[in-house]
Amino acid sequence: MAISVFDLFKIGIGPSSSHTVGPMRAAFDFVQALREQDMLERVARIEVRLFGSLCATGKGHGTDRAVIMGLMGERPDQIDPSIVGPCLEELFESNTLQLDGRLSIPFLWARDMQWHEECLRYHPNAMTLVAHSHGDELWRNTYYSVGGGFVVDEAQAACGKLDADNTTLPYDFNSAAELMALCRMHDLRISELMMENEKAWRSEAEVRAGLWEVWEAMQACVETGLNNEGVLPGGLNVRRRAATLHRHLLAAEDDACVIASTFSAMDWVNVFALAVNEENAAGGRMVTAPTNGAAGIIPAVLHYYMKFKAGASERDVVDFLLAAGAVGMLCKKNASISGAEVGCQGEVGSACAMAAAGLAEVMGGSVAQVENAAEIGLEHNLGLTCDPVGGLVQVPCIERNAIASVKAINAAQMALRGDGEHFISLDKVIRTMRDTGRDMQEKYKETSRGGLAVNAIEC
DSSP, X not given: OOOOHHHHSEEEESSOIIIIIXXXXXXXXXXXXXXXXXXXXXXXXXXXXXXXXXXXXXXXXXXXXXXXXXXTTOOTTTOOGGGHHHHHHHHHHHTEEEETTTEEEEOOHHHHEEEEOSOOSSOSEEEEEEEEOSSSEEEEEEEEEEETTEEEEHHHHHTTOSOOOOOOOTTOOSSHHXXXXXXXXXXXXXXXXXXXXXXXXXXXXHHHHHHHHHHHHHHHHHHHHHHOOSBOTTSSOOBOOHHHHXXXXXXXXXXXXXXXXXXXXXXXXXXXXXXXXXXXXXXXEEEESSOSTTTTHHHHHHHHHHHHSTTOOHHHHHHHHHHHHHHHHHHHHHSOSOHHHHOGGGTHXXXXXXXXXXXHHHTTOOHHHHHHHHHHHHHTTTTOOXXXXXXXXXXXXXXXXXXXXXXXXXXHHHHHHSOSOOSSOHHHXXXXXXXXXXXXXXXXXXXXXXXXXXHHHHO
């Protein structure tokens, strides 16, 4: 399985890569499959069946709304988030779905949007779409949203394939040990090796342009988050804080508080992360990095570098994202970036490791130091549960991104102060994340039925 850095950094919308971006993409693919089989014009009814984790937290994560938009022909990387609300209001009023954006079919929400607590065989995030004609079933398929916006259908899942891409890479690696060995053998930095692999899909100029587009989307998300205020949707009445904190930062350069005067950069890291994740919670335009639930960490750390590093350049942005992508690929291949599979350690933990690696890379770290930075970042997120209050990507998710962003910077600093030698390897920590996720009780893996989600409501 070949994974591109653009598979990990995908422009989409909030609040969840696995519960919003993936289901929208799956529904869009389902419509395309109907078209390819000349069935689209014959569809008289669509059933949506959401299983497992998509059922448990789907309402809070907007899974139902995302599926509807996908059936209407919208893609997560192209949709204007502002149209979602009006489109859903029209559907509720008319009980009519505009399939592929042009074919009117009846859609009765209570009948056709179905919620099933049972988990299907291959992954907790499962959904089945069924298309009917006036008399018969036309076509059905089951899709699994496996984290980070990645989607596989029933046939791929049955074959054990997480992705259908079999591109041959010049420097293929499946472990951090293999990655470091290849770098040393060919005298390449991690970002350089990753660039050579990316050129299997597109030219270097296209890679650089694409990653710059990702960075521009991250910047736009931060900027929007710093300007939006009010209460986040969902019913918890969580107030946005990024805009207020940003104003305080701009006005309090002479704050005598010991934390503000000695750790002022930390305030900026916090505000960058909060801005992104508040936008995510509001369903705004996002970049999965590698998921939406952890989308604030990499942008916050990269913003930190670009703001405080004299002479920071476009090349640094590309190198940062390439090195971060290498770590994300290892987490995805050897454990998971899905909260439904391994808890929040797979989302925030992976993103923290990726950000630490990216920062160490652009700070001039050796291959061993970059690997060490990633290991520190991930190791100290092991066991992190995914139990969002109310099934919303708000509490504790928003603050958790800010904390992990600061942790990533500290991980990079610690690694750069050493020589790259350390006791536990990144491979062992990733393996531990996989095993820890397997051992977690089901209620602590992306559900609203245990942990903080339950205790917060009871209190």
